[in-house]
Amino acid sequence: MITVEHLTKCYGDFMAVNDLSFEIGEGHVYGFLGPNGAGKSTTMNIMTGCLSATSGQVKIYGHDILEEPEQAKKMIGYLPEQPPLYMNETPVEYLKFVGEAKGLKGKELKEQIEEVIEQTKIEQVKNKLISALSKGYRQRVGIAQALLGNPKVIILDEPTVGLDPIQIIEIRDLIRQLGENHTVILSSHILSEVQAICDKVLIISKGKLVAFDEPENLEKLLSVSNGISFITEASKEEIREILCNINEITQCEFEERADGMIAVNIKTKSDDSQDICRQLFMAFVEKKKVILQMSSQKANLEDVFIELTEGENTDNHSEEREVEEE
Structure with missing residues (x-):
C-alpha cells in the first residue's frame, strides 16, 4: 500500500504539488492523469525517492520514502519517461548491472534476469546492443529492469510514448499482465489507454487531486x-x-x-x-x-478530464521549470 499525505513541492514561488493526499491499495492498475505541468511527474519522482518534497510524507508499505529509503525503494520498480538504459550494453548485461545494484547476486540474480526477460518477451533481442533495438523493445527492457527484485509496486511514467500502434498494444497487454501480480501506477496522456487498462483513475490539476475513482463511476457521478x-x-x-x-x-x-x-x-x-x-x-x-x-x-473519460481540469492555465515558464527540475 502507498500512502501520500499532505504532499507539497515548491520550486521558488511555483507550487508544483499542493497538499496532495491519497492512498493506493494492492492489486490494481492505477492511471495518473493531469494536464502538462499539473505535477504528475513531480509527484511520481517524490513517490520513488528521486526527488525530495517541500513538505508532506510518502509511505511505501509503512516505510517512509525519505526516512527509510532502502526499505521503501525495495518495494518499488520504476520506469521513468526516458528509460535509463546504457546503449552500449546488451539487455542481459544491463539487467545484470541493475540487478546487482538492487542487491541481487548469484543464482537469484540469474533466475530473476531469466524471469523478467521471459515476462517482457525480449528473449530474441537479449544479446543485441540496446542501441540497435527498436523503441518498443527499449521500453520492454526498461520495464524488465523495473521488475528486478520482485517489487510490490511498479510505477510507469508515460510507458507508451513514442511507440507505434502495434508496440502500444503489446505494452498495454504487458501492463495488464503485470497488474495481476503487482500494483501498477502509470502516467499517460492517452485517455483511451487509461480507460482501457486501468481499474482506478487519479486526476490531478494544479497540483491538487480533483478525482479518484473507477472510470465508470467518474463518468456517472460528474455533470458531463x-x-x-x-x-x-x-x-x-x-x-x-x-x-x-x-x-x-x-x-x-x-x-x-x-x-x-x-x-x-x-x-x-x-x-x-x-x-x-x-x-x-x-x-x-x-x-x-x-x-x-x-x-x-x-460521456467518457475524456469528457470527465476536460470538465475537471477546465480553466487550468499553466504558463510555459512554470511548465519548463517543472521539466528542468525533474
Whole structure:
C-alpha cells in the first residue's frame, strides 16, 4: 500500500504539488492523469525517492520514502519517461548491472534476469546492443529492469510514448499482465489507454487531486452531459416545440442538410440515454414526424478530464521549470 499525505513541492514561488493526499491499495492498475505541468511527474519522482518534497510524507508499505529509503525503494520498480538504459550494453548485461545494484547476486540474480526477460518477451533481442533495438523493445527492457527484485509496486511514467500502434498494444497487454501480480501506477496522456487498462483513475490539476475513482463511476457521478443525435423531417419550430417538453435536455444544436432534413444534436443530464431516445421517438410519432436516424453517445473519460481540469492555465515558464527540475 502507498500512502501520500499532505504532499507539497515548491520550486521558488511555483507550487508544483499542493497538499496532495491519497492512498493506493494492492492489486490494481492505477492511471495518473493531469494536464502538462499539473505535477504528475513531480509527484511520481517524490513517490520513488528521486526527488525530495517541500513538505508532506510518502509511505511505501509503512516505510517512509525519505526516512527509510532502502526499505521503501525495495518495494518499488520504476520506469521513468526516458528509460535509463546504457546503449552500449546488451539487455542481459544491463539487467545484470541493475540487478546487482538492487542487491541481487548469484543464482537469484540469474533466475530473476531469466524471469523478467521471459515476462517482457525480449528473449530474441537479449544479446543485441540496446542501441540497435527498436523503441518498443527499449521500453520492454526498461520495464524488465523495473521488475528486478520482485517489487510490490511498479510505477510507469508515460510507458507508451513514442511507440507505434502495434508496440502500444503489446505494452498495454504487458501492463495488464503485470497488474495481476503487482500494483501498477502509470502516467499517460492517452485517455483511451487509461480507460482501457486501468481499474482506478487519479486526476490531478494544479497540483491538487480533483478525482479518484473507477472510470465508470467518474463518468456517472460528474455533470458531463450525455449526447443524442438524430435526423428528422420536422422543421426547427416543430423540433423546438417537441424538445421543450423533455426536461432532461440541456442543450440543442441544429444543422440543415442539403436533402432538406435537419440534423439535431442534443445534450442531456440524464444517465439513461435509452429512456431519452424513447421519449424523443414517441414525441415525434405523436406529432406525426419521422426520425430517420438516431444515435446516443455516453460521456467518457475524456469528457470527465476536460470538465475537471477546465480553466487550468499553466504558463510555459512554470511548465519548463517543472521539466528542468525533474
